Each structure stands twice: as structure tokens, then as C-alpha cells.
Amino acid sequence: MSVSELEHPPVAATPPAAVEDLSPRGGRSRAGVAWRTYRGRVLRILVPALLIALWQASSALGWADEFTLPPPSRILDAYGELWSNGDLQAALPTSLQRAGIGLALGVTIGLALGLFAGLWKIGEEVFDAPLQMLRTIPFIAVVPLFITWFGIGETPKLTLIAAATVFPMYLNTYHGVRGVDKKVIEAGQTFGLTGWRLATRVILPTALPAALTGLRYAAGVSLLALVLAEQINALEGIGYLVNNANQNQRPDIVIAGIGIYALLGIVVDVLMRLAEHFALPWRPRVTIG
Amino acid sequence: MSVSELEHPPVAATPPAAVEDLSPRGGRSRAGVAWRTYRGRVLRILVPALLIALWQASSALGWADEFTLPPPSRILDAYGELWSNGDLQAALPTSLQRAGIGLALGVTIGLALGLFAGLWKIGEEVFDAPLQMLRTIPFIAVVPLFITWFGIGETPKLTLIAAATVFPMYLNTYHGVRGVDKKVIEAGQTFGLTGWRLATRVILPTALPAALTGLRYAAGVSLLALVLAEQINALEGIGYLVNNANQNQRPDIVIAGIGIYALLGIVVDVLMRLAEHFALPWRPRVTIG
Amino acid sequence: MSPSAEAVVDIRGVRRVFGDRAVLNGVDLRLHQGDVVALLGPSGTGKTTLLRILAGLDAADDGRVLVPKARSVVFQEPRLVPARRVWRNVVLGSRHVRRDRSRAVRALTEVGLASHQNAWPVTLSGGEAQRVALARALATEPGLLLLDEPFAALDALTRIRMHDLVAELIGRHNPAVLLVTHDVDEAILLADRILILDGGTIGVDVTVDIEKPRQRTDGRFAELRALLLGRLGVGQATAAAP
Amino acid sequence: MSPSAEAVVDIRGVRRVFGDRAVLNGVDLRLHQGDVVALLGPSGTGKTTLLRILAGLDAADDGRVLVPKARSVVFQEPRLVPARRVWRNVVLGSRHVRRDRSRAVRALTEVGLASHQNAWPVTLSGGEAQRVALARALATEPGLLLLDEPFAALDALTRIRMHDLVAELIGRHNPAVLLVTHDVDEAILLADRILILDGGTIGVDVTVDIEKPRQRTDGRFAELRALLLGRLGVGQATAAAP
């Protein structure tokens, strides 16, 4: 068998059943890479776009009436209205600030407690039970209690958001810490790392993926908590907009509000993906297909 | 230096500064083990008990008045009242059944989507965006839509609970799958595992800790969602009890209801710990102190 | 090597670049059924990278790669699934895991670990884990067997047993074998052909024509060892002397 | 061994039981400053277990364990922190990581990996990771150095360089060293004393009194090798012949 035979194999175009061709395929492969990259971006936008098209169609075809599920076109008008009134411009910064401060508080506490409970048995013994209790509090039912305890200023709003975000952060951090490879921890201990330095140099970086999952979840929760928080003496904010529209028979604004939520959710998600990208450069990304 | 010298060292009782004695210490150690085991159980009960004592004291000392924070004794009366009315006996089975069915639905979907999105890039591209949008929907604002679509029977309640539990399950499963050691996945692939079998034999078992975290979280969410779900045409259930008490300015019953939630939360937690214990026997448990 | 038979592994001009470093830079290799080829080379020279490409776990950046469909790999690390018991790890790829339990136990018996069949991977010693990985590879019927330093964590006696085991498997299924090792003696004992990978290409390709069983005392053995160690940069005086 | 000095490692009657199997069943061992002791033994015999007890990572079930406070370990696996770059892994335990970067780079240069200082552990080859682990251990000033098959994944040339490096460190800080290895030649080349662990106790304890540098050609070398291989169950004819 000569080299030229191998390079232009007469029959090898159809290799015997037991043989597999793993050669990189020049032209196709470059197109393939490009396709895979763009397919991702396209699908991420296409799927929601298709859902919206379906929704508009369902209105046009009369599957849902205007009142219960206004068509996307009506939602666009609602955005126009909110924008020209200046409601949107006022709501976003206010709400984002509230969500941000509440989230920062909740995440800090959740992270600290999660680390503590994850690292030290006594931490778990002390904090786990109270936190398990905290997370089952139905916040919707305790809004009046929050008013009683924290008044009607910003405090109850921020407390509520913070309280709602502590748990997801705690739980994921805790499990992340517990999931760190025992062998690597031992290595750190052997080289004299204990306590805080062991946590910051070995455990926290390695548990970061889990902590980021918690943060991602908590960020979503902080937005959701706005709806409750902004029932308390708020005159602007996305949660307030949604509540108000709900009480005034404006399903289009309710859905517009949900749209803002969804958008913020996606923004949060993109930010978290970026954060993960930068915070976890060491982590190989795998999928099986 | 003779052997006897070593066994009863004259000076070695205080070893030189640079030397460390790692010998197991008979009597003390056995007591130590027992102490550590029981400390855990004791602290887990003691801490909540202390909180309750503090709470009762704060009422007795007049730090909090009856309305802002009814003392534990009042809460006990509230339980008595709920029990003698038969409310509690009716509420628990109804609510647990609702939460259970909704959770089962939501967890199944969340697990399937999480695996799908974790395993295949295309799964992530198709499902991630819609799910990120789903999770930011403030359900409180879409109750009218739920009623229009799903009526006023059990369907909207179960749908709501399921919808609320899909996301935590999805997110944790997804991250768990993505976090499985690439090297082990490759080993599975090399030995001919693909698709479903790769998922069930390698990825799912290894991602189980994360999936269980999701389940633990989702279980809590399913209880919380009861409060919303049971606003819709429910005449019994814990969520209904809490709502009803909230509307009737009965902070004692609201807190009694939260107590039930907390208890259920702890029951869920104990069950999940048992599940983790049995599902993850291969996992070394580490803490740093 | 049987020149009449068709090559089952046929790679040409394989390149693999990490960052701006071409770890493999035009590697050609043909293996026939039954060939046992040892691959030597300094640490970090690309041996594992080449094996990964042959295993289909990594794609070459350039070149041509034809390999048998059925491949088995013993990785440089054990790579056991931590969540499955030892015996299940052995029949990881099997279609009927429970039915194949006896096969798993047989393979474990061969590597001397029958008593550990129900253990969790995390409780195994380094050498035990490596032997489980070996049992896993040997329990299959591959057309190509890729071994990445499979005996590194084994003591001398166990190592000899494993050599025999691998030889037996080769006799039974006649796969092509590529064995990465750092032990020159091991290479000479086991292989028909020895390659040295260095600087991104295969620099040395010698056929071992000492009849088996080979003896370290054999003059040709010592000669070949000296040659290979020389090419690996080890001076005679320091280590290569018999 | 300097009998006049106080032992820095002093363990007596150490037992360690897993399930119902006593992996260590009464191990006694004394090491003095500057002692270099090699530990041989079949796979799964408890060598790593003993090292873990000496490192303070596992507790004996019974017995007496006195060890220096400052210990360094090269584990059987590299055990690098995946989330930290290579150079940070080298100065993992350091109080002032940034200030110690130059120390890290020096240690990496010694193991030939200065160019990988900014790499992530996951991109290293098996031998590279092992060398980083070695650099990490050698960058400290331990009273006791525990090496668990530290050269298993290294090619012959790199292995010789690493031998030299370890010898140099021993000369500099004079720690007690316990080296687990499966390579009898390596044990004879490096150690003052060679132990064989088997059946839960130390069965063989021989002092190597061949003056350094030792030559494989030396008759006493071959004799000792034959003795040890015999005790490890390897017949002369098969592998022990020089």
C-alpha cells in the first residue's frame, strides 16, 4: 500500500464497518464550528421569538381572548404607554436599586452562612435548622408582619428581598462546599492551610460554580420579591406596576411587566454567564453532543 | 534509647516544640466521638428552642406587644384552636397531597429539562431561555390568567405548584450535570456509553448530589407555593389557613401556620438528608473542623 | 506487523495545537491487527494527546485519522465513576449490566481484586484503582487497545501479573495495542515495535526482533535498552547500565 | 541514622482497620533527622494509609504517633487545586502568596515547568501535574517529607532530574524522608534504609550501606535488589536479573 493510495484511497471512501474515520474535515468543519456558534445565539433568540409568534397567532385565531391574554401587539402598546408616561424610566432604577441592595445583603449573609455551615460541623448544627425554617416562611403572608416590625419605609422592602435571597445562596454554597473534592482539601491542609485561608484558597474557589448557581437563583428571587415588597408603600417600581395593573384590569400591563421581568431575568442570566466565564476559566465545559 | 524508654518516655510527655502528637487518645476520644454525635442532635434542637425561649421572653419583658409578635404561648393556643376545629387535620392531608403531586410533576419536568440542557448543547439552547423567563414570572400577578386557562378546580393549583418547582430542579440539575468530571464522562464514552445510557450510568449518578439539592429546594418551594395556590377556591389547606388568618388579622394563626411550614420544612430536610445518605453512600463527607 | 493485512489504525500528518504550541506536529502511524507498539517520550511531549486522538476523545487540528470502531482505553488516571461500585465500573459500557456481573467478577479476579467488587472507588488504593481500570479495559473485546501508563502505580510482582494478563488478552482477541510507558524494559518486554515521540513527531521507530519470552540478560535486550535510553537523553553511566 | 539524636518520627504499634480488615496491624517506625527511608510493598498493602497517618490526615485506631509539625506531602495523585493557576498551587500554603511568586517560579524552574506557571492544572499532562506537586512539596522547609510514588508518571530522564532535586533538598534542609515507591532500583539509589510493608507490619528493614553515588553495576546493588525482589515475591529469572 503506497502513501498515495492512502491519501486517495480507492475504497477507503467507504471504510470497512469496524473502522471509524475521525479525521478533522477541513471545509465542513470550519462551517460546522461557525454553525454551532451561531446556532446557539440564533436558537436562544428564535425559541422565545417563536413562542411570541404562537401567542400572537393564538389571539388572531381566537384561542385566547383579548382580555385574558392580550396579543403581543397590545403588550407593545402598553410598553409605549408606560414609556411615554415615564413610569418605566422611574420604575427600573428604583426597583433595580431595591433588588440590588436586598440581593447584596441576602447574598452576603447566605454566602457567609453557607460557607460556615459547609466548613464547620458546628456551623451546620447551629444555622441549618433556623435557615430551613426561614426558607419555608410564606412571605406573601408575612407582609403585614413586616410592616409591623419594620414600618413602611424602605426597610421592610429591603428586608423582605434580603430574607428571600438568603436561602438559595446558603443552600447552594453549603452544598458546593460539601462537594469540594476531599483530596484537594487534604492537600491544602497538609500545606498548612487552615480556617479562613483554607476556605479562601481552596474551598471557595472550587465551590464557586455552586455558589454562582446560588447567586443566579437568588438574583431571580430578588426580582420576584419586588412584587411583594412593592406592595408596601411604593409609588414606583416594576413590582408596583404589576400589582397596580392587576388591580385595574390591565392584563396588558401585567404581561408587559412580566415581560420586563423576563428580560431582566435574561439580563441576569447573561451577566451570570459572563461572571461564570470569567470566574471559572479553569473549568472545562462539557456536553455529550 | 530502649523500647521501654519510648513507651514511658521521661521527657516525651512534653515533646519538643516542632513535634506533634497524633496518637489516638483512648478514653477521651471515645467520649469525643460521642460528644460530637450528640452535640449535633442537641444543637439542632437547642438553637430553635433558644430562639423560641427568647421570643417568649421578649413578650414577657414587653419588648414586643401581643399584636406585633404574639408570644409562643399564644401560638400554642392557636394550634389548639385549629386542632379542635378540625382545621389542621383537614388541612395537612389536602395540602400535602397538592404539594406532593405538584412537586412530582415539576421535579420530573425540571429533571428532564435539566438533564437535557446539561447533556446536549442544543437542549440548553432551546430550553434555557424559556425557563429563565418562566422563573421570573411573578405568579401572584398571573392568578387571573391561571383561572382563565385552568379553571378553579385542582388543575390551576397543581399547575402553579409544578410551575414553581420546575426551575429550581432544572437549574440545579443543569449545573450538576455540567459539573460532572469531564474525565469520567470521557471514560464512559470510551466504553461505548452514549446518550441515555451515558446519562443514567455516569452523569446522573455523579450529578445526583446537585439534583438532590434541587429537589430539596423544590420541596420547600412546593410548600410555599401552596399559599398562592390555595388562594384559588380552596376551603382547606395550610396555605388557605394562613391566607385566611392573614385577612382576618390573626397574626397568631399566621405564625402558627408558619410554624407548620417550618416543621414541614424540617421534615422535608430530614427526609432529604436520609435520601442523600442512601443515594450517595460513595461520597466522603468532609468538614474542616 | 503483517504487511499484507490492511492497517486498522492509520493516521497521517496529525497535528494538535494548544495555544501557540504544536504538541503534535505531523505524526504518522499505522498499526495492523495484533501489533503491539510501545510509545515512549519525555513528560509533556504529547503521548496522551495522541492517545486521546486515537480514542476519538480529542480531534486533530489537521491530518487524517482512521481507527477501529471498538476501542478500549486505560487512562493515565483510573477514571472510575465514583458513584458506582467497583464491579459496575468494570462493566460500565455493557448493555446488560446485571447479567454481566459474572464477567465483571472474572475480570476482577484476574487483576486480584475479586474481594473489592462491592467497594466504592473512593476506598481503593492507587494501584487497586489502576487495576480496576485495567479490568474494565480487558473485559471488552476491542479492535484497538490504548494503554496510557497502565502499570505506573503497581509493584513489581503485580506488574508482572498484569503484563501476563495483557499478553493473554492480546493473544485472545488480537487487537492492535498502543502502550504508553516510561519503563524502557517494559517496552522491550512487551512490544513488537517501539516508538519515541519527541518534538511533535515520532523520532524513533524500532522493531523489536528478540523472540519471546525475552530475557533482560539477553545481549540484544541490553543493546536495545541502551539505544532507547540514549535517545531519551539518559547517559549510559547514570542509569542505562545493565 | 544517627542513634544519638532524638527520633523526629516515632510511631509504635499503629493499627488501622477498614471494615473488618486490619490494613496496618502493629507498625513501628522511628526516623531521625536526615533519614531517607524507602517503603516498598505490594499494591493495596497499606503504604498510603501509613503515610496518611504520618501526615495527620487519618487517625490510627490504636498506637502511638509522634511526627514533626512541619510536614510536606507529595500524594499519589497530584491533588492540585483546579481553580488556581499552577504557580499559586506551588505556594498554596504560603502566607504571602504574591510576594512568594518568585519562589514558586524558582521551584517550577527546578522541575522544568517555568513555562507552565500560568497554566490551569487541568491542562497539564500527567507527568507535569506530578512535577507541580513535587515543586509544591519542595518549596517548603519540612521536618518530614512524605513522598507517595512521586516519580511514577515520569520518564527516565525527568526521573533522574527529580531524584537529584530531592537529594538536593534533603541536603539543604535535612528533613526525615519517607519515600513510597514500586521501583526497587529507585529505592536502592535514594534511600539509607528500605522497608517492606506486607501483611500489616513492616516485614523487612534493611540498611543500605553502599556509598553514594551508587551504581547499578555495583555487586552489592544487584545483591540487594535480588534480596528485595525476592521478598516482594518476584522470581529471579523473570525480572530481578541485572
Next chain:
Amino acid sequence: GSEADASGNNSKETTLTFGFQTADYPALLEESGLFEDLPYKLETPVIAGPAAQISALYSQATDVGLVGENTAAFEAANAADDWNTTGPKVFTIAGFTAKNAPYPAPSLFVKKSANIQKLADLRGKSIAYNFGGNIYAGYVKVLANAGLTVNDIKPVQLPDNQAAAAAFSAGQVDAVVTGYAQIKRVVDSGEAVRLATNEDLGVDGGAGFITRPDVLDDPAKLAAVRDFFGRFSRFYREWYPANEAAVEKVLQSVLKQTPEVSKINWENGAKGRLYRVGDSAFIERQQKIVDAAFAAGGVKHQRDIKAVFNPIVDKESVPQ
């Protein structure tokens, strides 16, 4: 406010915190210009929901709160102690209703297809309502007037007015207690009809204003409260009916109501007046509602609730 000026010289330092449930009130009060140059400081936080209002009041975050006309009476009937002996913890001091409103609320609407001609026909039918406030009062009076108990019908309790209206509009229930604005669509299309108005049911509808005893005991605060209700009365009598465009603009811009809905609301509101809570006929109607609620299981005790209606500002609310 000349009368307020006389009552205290340092009353500028008094702050009256008046909790509303919706944001249109603060905007309308400002728009009317009637609440400028007050001799005290007026704060108008917006706190949604009666439960939150009462919490805010009890915790002294507010001095006066807007709730339903019967909210305080229900509180009294739910309280562990009888307020007739212990003294009320909250008082209703004023109320607001729209008599002869073109679209009276709460009203009972029924599906035409459900074949309900009179209240008694509700037997076995499903009725949607939400707990608390006028809707609930309407619901329990429907039952009382029909001579039915909760066991004779299929009660469907929903979280709020919107949800109840949605259930009715979607055909999930036979009847609903709500306002016209919420179910305009099905009424206009002829699918549903109104069977009874609030007047038929003996429910005044509208709002109630509650406060704590200690607010009334504080002379400066009381003066501020009196002043406020004097102006508020004028606001409804004079300003609101005369300023349709301004009101609808506020409802549309602040509450995001559609022009149609805001017009309905203005037409109702233009008939709105404060009434005297000391009026014995009114108190009797309230007692009937509480009794009916007790029969329906909505409150825990059957109590005489007279004591919670405190006529202390009736003079200002309804000037002769």
C-alpha cells in the same frame, strides 16, 4: 383651615399619616388643590390590602387608614375579647359611599345560561367572591337575603376581585359578587346580567376610615383629623363631580385604567359622599352584615359592633 389654626399653635409639627390603598388618592388630593397650606404635615403612604393597612395602623406607621366600611366591625367580631367591655382597638370614624351610582358595587351578577331569576335560585350554584371588604359583605348578604347557607351553594373563594371576575368571565362560575367595571365585557355582550345591587343587598359599599384610640386622644392629631375630613368632604362634594377630565386623567395615568374604566369609576365617584358613621340605620345595616358573615362562617363571634363606629368627625364629614 381656620378652625384648625385655632386649636393649636405648634400644630405645624403635627404629622398626620393617612394610609391609602391606591395611588390615585394622593394624586387626586394634590390635583384638587384643597390640601395645600395645611396647618399640619400630611403624609399619604400607599399600602395595598386591608391586612397590611391594619398592620400599619396597629404598628403606628399610620394614623388613619382606608379600608372597607365594615373592616373595623369585622375586626371587632373576630377579636378574642369583646370590645364592648375592653374598648375598641380601632374605630371607624368616617365612611364614603356612592349612593345612586350608575354602576353600583358590589353587585351580584349571574350568567344568563345559569337560569337564575331570583336570589333563591342560587341554590346549588357556584358563586365567586373574594374575602374581605364590600365584596364579602355583599356575598354574605346575598346568602342571608336568599335564605341560603353556605352549604346550599358552591362558594368559590378567590384571592381578589380580579380573580373572581376572571373566573366569572371565563364561565367557570354561575354567579359573582363584584363591580360592573370588572366584568363589563360579559355584561355588555349579554352573557350575564345583574341580579342585585348593593342597595338591594343592604351594603352601602365604598370605603371606611379607621384609626386608633390614641390618635383621637391626641388633641393635635384629632384637630388634624377633623381638618382633613372637612377638606375631604368638600373634595367629594364639590371638586370631584366638577372635574371629570382631571379625575379621569389621574385614574388613567396613575392607575393605568383604560378610558372606559376610568369613566365608569368617575361616574360612580361623582355620586360619592362621606356619610355619618353615627347614623343608627347605618350601624344597623352593619350589624346585619356582621351577623350574616357570622352565619356564613366569615367571622368568629356574634358581637354587637356598635362601639367601633365613632362619630367624632361626623360634623366635619357631613356638614349641615
